[in-house]
Amino acid sequence: MSVAFRRLCLLSPALLVILLLVGVPLCLMAWVSLLDKGGSAGVDWSSAPSAANYVRLVWEEDFDGTMILNTGYLLIFLRSVALAAVTTVLSLALGLPVALWMASLSRTGRDVMLLLITIPFWTNLLVRNYAWLIILREDGWVSQFVNMLSPWPVQLLYNDAAVAIGLTYSFLPFTILPLYTVFEKFDWRLLEAAHDLGATRRRALRRVVLPIATPGIVAGALLVFIPCLGAFVTPALLGGGKTLMLGNIIQMQFGASRNWPFGATLAVVLLAIMLVVMTAMALWRNRRTA
Amino acid sequence: MTQVPPSPAVSIRTVSKSFGKGIYAFRVLDDVSLDIGRREFFTLLGPSGCGKTTLLRLIAGFETADSGAIAIEGEDVTARPPFHRPVNTVFQSYALFPHLTVEQNVAFALEEQGMARDAIRRRVGEALEMMRMGAFARRRPAELSGGQQQRVALARALAPRPRVLLLDEPLSALDLKLRKEMQIELKMLQEEAGITFLFVTHDQEEALTLSDRVAVMQSGRILQMGSPREIYEAPTHRFVADFIGDINLLDGEALPGGGVRLDSGTVLPAAHAASGRVTVAIRPERARLVPAGTGALEATLVHSAYLGTAMLHKLELPVGGTFLLRQSDPAEAAPEAGRRVGLSLPGEALRVLAQ
Numbered sequence: 001m002s003v004a005f006r007r008l009c010l011l012s013p014a015l016l017v018i019l020l021l022v023g024v025p026l027c028l029m030a031w032v033s034l035l036d037k038g039g040s041a042g043v044d045w046s047s048a049p050s051a052a053n054y055v056r057l058v059w060e061e062d063f064d065g066t067m068i069l070n071t072g073y074l075l076i077f078l079r080s081v082a083l084a085a086v087t088t089v090l091s092l093a094l095g096l097p098v099a100l101w102m103a104s105l106s107r108t109g110r111d112v113m114l115l116l117i118t119i120p121f122w123t124n125l126l127v128r129n130y131a132w133l134i135i136l137r138e139d140g141w142v143s144q145f146v147n148m149l150s151p152w153p154v155q156l157l158y159n160d161a162a163v164a165i166g167l168t169y170s171f172l173p174f175t176i177l178p179l180y181t182v183f184e185k186f187d188w189r190l191l192e193a194a195h196d197l198g199a200t201r202r203r204a205l206r207r208v209v210l211p212i213a214t215p216g217i218v219a220g221a222l223l224v225f226i227p228c229l230g231a232f233v234t235p236a237l238l239g240g241g242k243t244l245m246l247g248n249i250i251q252m253q254f255g256a257s258r259n260w261p262f263g264a265t266l267a268v269v270l271l272a273i274m275l276v277v278m279t280a281m282a283l284w285r286n287r288r289t290a
Numbered sequence: 291m292t293q294v295p296p297s298p299a300v301s302i303r304t305v306s307k308s309f310g311k312g313i314y315a316f317r318v319l320d321d322v323s324l325d326i327g328r329r330e331f332f333t334l335l336g337p338s339g340c341g342k343t344t345l346l347r348l349i350a351g352f353e354t355a356d357s358g359a360i361a362i363e364g365e366d367v368t369a370r371p372p373f374h375r376p377v378n379t380v381f382q383s384y385a386l387f388p389h390l391t392v393e394q395n396v397a398f399a400l401e402e403q404g405m406a407r408d409a410i411r412r413r414v415g416e417a418l419e420m421m422r423m424g425a426f427a428r429r430r431p432a433e434l435s436g437g438q439q440q441r442v443a444l445a446r447a448l449a450p451r452p453r454v455l456l457l458d459e460p461l462s463a464l465d466l467k468l469r470k471e472m473q474i475e476l477k478m479l480q481e482e483a484g485i486t487f488l489f490v491t492h493d494q495e496e497a498l499t500l501s502d503r504v505a506v507m508q509s510g511r512i513l514q515m516g517s518p519r520e521i522y523e524a525p526t527h528r529f530v531a532d533f534i535g536d537i538n539l540l541d542g543e544a545l546p547g548g549g550v551r552l553d554s555g556t557v558l559p560a561a562h563a564a565s566g567r568v569t570v571a572i573r574p575e576r577a578r579l580v581p582a583g584t585g586a587l588e589a590t591l592v593h594s595a596y597l598g599t600a601m602l603h604k605l606e607l608p609v610g611g612t613f614l615l616r617q618s619d620p621a622e623a624a625p626e627a628g629r630r631v632g633l634s635l636p637g638e639a640l641r642v643l644a645q
Contacts, residue, residue: 192352193385195372197399198450207398211389 026271033264042260053265073249073266080246081273083160083235084228087167091224092217094168095175099216100209102176103183110184117173125170129237132166133157136238158240166234171227175220182216218281226274246270297364298325299454299486300332300349305358307344307510318344320510322358326454326488326503331480333489335497336507337533342490345507346456349488351375363453373402378447379456382463384439386431392442393418393427399450417445420479437468444479454486461496473499494534498522506530523573528643531571538577538613540570541645550642554609558586558635562642569643574616576639579603579624585632589613591625605631 033053038044060070102113120128135142136156143156156162190212194204210217232247239245246266253263307319318341326332334342347353349360351372359368367375378399386395393414400410418424421441431439440460447455457476461469477500480487491497497504498518505515506529513527514520525531532539542552544564551557552570560570582588589605592612601617601624613633617624625631 187383187385189381189383189385190387192350192372193379193381193387194398195352196350196377196379197446198373198402199398200371200373203402208387208389 029264030268032261033268035261037259037261040258042254042258044261053262054269056262057265057269076244076246076249077269077273079160079244080229083164083167083245084225086164087171087228088221088225090164090168091172091175092220095172095179095220096213096217099176099179099183102180103186114180117176120173125233126237128170129166129234132162132169132238136162136165157238158242160239162238162240163235163245166238167228167231170231170234171224174223174227178219178223179213179216182213186212214285218285222278222281225277229270229274296328297361299328299330299363300324300326300488301361301364302345302349303359303361305345305348305355305360307341307348307353307356318510319348319355322510322512324505324512324515326486328363328486329480329484331477331487331489331500331502333491333497333501333504334507335491335494335504335533337492340507341510342492342507343458346379346458346488346490349375349454350377350379350456376453377456378450378452379458380443380447380460382459384431384443384460384463386439386442386446388431390430391427392423392429392431392434395431395442396446396449398446403450413449417449418442420448420482421445436463437472440464440472444476448479448483448485452485454488455480455483457487457489459491460489462491462493469496476500498534506533508533525571525641525643528569528571528645531569531641531643536574536614536616538572538574540572542568542570544568544642550640554587554607556587558640559637560640560642561637564642564644567645569645571641571643572635572639574602574614575600575618576636577613577615578634578636579615579617580632580634582630582632585634587613587633587635589631589633591627591629591631593627594624596620605633 031049032043034049034051036044036047036052038047055067056070057073058070059067062068102110105113134140137143138155138157140156143154146154146156186209190208191204194208195201199207229245230247230250231245232251235245235248250263250266250270253259253266257263302322302324305319305322306317308315308317310316320341322341322345334345336342344353348355349362351367351370351374355368359366361367362376387398390398396414396417397410400413405413414427415424418427421444423438423441423445426434426438426442431442434442440463443460461472461476464472473496476487476489489497489500498521501518503516504518504521505512506521506527507513508529514525514530516524521530522534525534525537528539531537540552540558542550542558544550544562544566545557546565548559548561549557550560550562550568550570558570562568587607589607591603592606593604595602595604597620599618599620601620601622603615603617603624605613605615607613615633
């Protein structure tokens with residue numbers, strides 16, 4: 001038996017899983033995105049494949065048959081990317097000091113903190129987002145407190161800010177954990193060395209701590225940005241239906257609208273955006289370490 | 291015109307430091323004072339936990355003293371953070387920045403000083419050339435051997451031309467041969483760079499070889515300070531005598547007007563101004579083997595080891611305890627093991643230490 005054949009045999013279980021559970025569904029989704037919507041089943045399997053659904057993302061047929069620009073979906077894409085980006089930045093800004101502080105704790109302290117950070121995962125995401133509904137609503141004490149300080153009335157719920165807060169809350173652990181694993185292994189004598197060579201605390205952070213933490217920062221950013229793009233529970237609840245994100249319209253196409261092909265189209269585009277972001281990150285990292 | 295003597299490179303005044311709180315407080319440094327001269331190679335020597343590294347970290351600014359003052363070339367730096375002190379450190383673990391190349395590591399301090407780009411390049415080149423590491427400028431620390439990392443750490447600490455270079459057991463991670471090479475190199479470097487070196491080590495041989503002056507520390511105090519010769523030949527404490535090199539310690543009673551009556555009853559003609567219980571110390575190379583019955587002490591030869599340049603004899607004293615004797619000419623005839631021999635102890639070689 002040749003080495004190549006044996007290698008293939010050994011790899012076959014993994015290849016099979018990837019093929020059946022990742023490859024086939026992805027191809028199916030891409031294929032469906034080219035079809036017409038059907039009656040009750042959602043997809044008209046006998047229709048001829050066309051790029052009509054992709055055209056529909058940007059162009060709209062007017063009553064007289066001319067194509068006019070439709071910015072509706074584009075805006076939702078842009079808003080999704082912007083909200084995901086804001087959430088990523090907020091999560092990193094909050095997660096970095098927490099992770100640094102955790103790494104400075106004793107063993108027991110670290111274990112307790114890790115437990116506390118994972119506890120929210122024991123509760124359903126929907127429930128946790130309902131909790132934010134109660135915290136931010138008009139008669140809630142947070143809202144009352146903010147309105148007491150603010151010279152003009154402030155609405156905390158059912159807007160982009162509420163969605164960003166909810167998303168940041170949901171995804172914060174995904175930045176804390178990879179950053180913590182970096183800082184846990186961090187050699188603090190490097191910080192002393194930096195001070196010794198004349199770097200102030202701020203400079204040492206910038207020149208030594210952050211560069212060494214870069215793998216954790218990149219991992220944390222991707223772990224927040226990617227699921228944020230597809231999030232639909234948080235915008236549905238905290239955005240009050242006004243702040244739609246990609247996840248919401250995809251869910252709508254597969255649900256209420258029963259237009260699976262268009263839903264698949266949106267999902268393929270979302271996937272493409274993620275691929276672009278991840279490739280860009282990987283290239284940037286390779287260039288830095290080269 | 292009278293000239294004001296220059297202030298010492300490092301001046302430490304009544305510095306104390308404790309770690310922990312309340313009943314768990316542990317005094318690491320206890321009222322330590324010392325002056326280190328300019329361009330001096332000064333070594334803090336002591337066993338682990340004696341406070342030598344803490345003292346170095348206080349001078350670097352990584353720790354703050356509970357009381358006392360530290361001045362560098364006459365400037366009080368007690369309250370200054372490490373990045374505002376004119377000293378640099380060579381760490382025991384080297385602490386090179388893993389994400390930077392060798393030359394970026396060496397340039398770090400110069401960039402923090404805001405030096406011009408081409409001046410930095412020149413200075414980095416000089417520093418690497420001095421440590422013969424020019425060929426490795428583009429490598430990362432992980433791609434270097436321990437000895438090479440050591441050189442980069444030295445180049446990095448010397449590049450900003452500090453007033454004082456602090457070295458925290460920098461050679462302890464190297465193997466013996468490399469350590470010997472680096473010792474010579476360090477000494478030459480110090481003379482060449484004309485910088486004050488403060489060296490911390492637990493290796494007494496290293497301390498004696500390198501230093502202009504040595505301070506022997508124990509339990510947060512300086513027991514004795516002096517040239518390597520003084521420390522070796524004229525220890526003032528039993529601990530110092532025992533810690534530095536091999537030595538024979540014989541307990542006894544000081545006799546008024548000179549001489550010590552050992553616990554075995556023998557009286558040794560050692561000069562002293564002490565009274566009460568004392569210890570007589572003698573180095574193995576200062577005692578001589580003589581025929582039984584003619585020496586100051588009687589002993590039984592237990593074992594002889596050939597060392598190439600000398601013979602080391604291990605002897606058993608009749609009252610118990612061993613006695614080491616170094617015979618500097620290995621060609622000289624030596625008695626067989628098990629024989630009774632005499633020990634000649636010249637009076638000028640005996641040191642009387644208070645207990």
